[in-house]
Amino acid sequence: MNRLPDIDAFEERAAIAEFDGGLSREEAEDLAARAQGYRDRHHYWEVLADYVIRSGRP
Incomplete structure (x- = not known):
């Protein structure tokens, strides 16, 4: 997978699903x-x- 995780979209969708769903x-x-497009939350965070480790970004 070449696409980077979208943290904002992930957090927003998860919050809506948790509280409204x-x-x-x-x-x-x-x-x-x-x-x-990830298998589950573990794959997403992995x-x-x-990416953070390879890029050297905090």
Whole structure:
């Protein structure tokens, strides 16, 4: 996957799914991650962490 995770979109979608949709935080994050093409929240955070480490950005 070449696309970088969109943190703002992820957080917004997860918050809406959690509070308006009644999902648990974990379920909401899985939904938000899948919306960006990731398998689940673990895959999303793994890709984001790898990007931060490789780019040297805080």
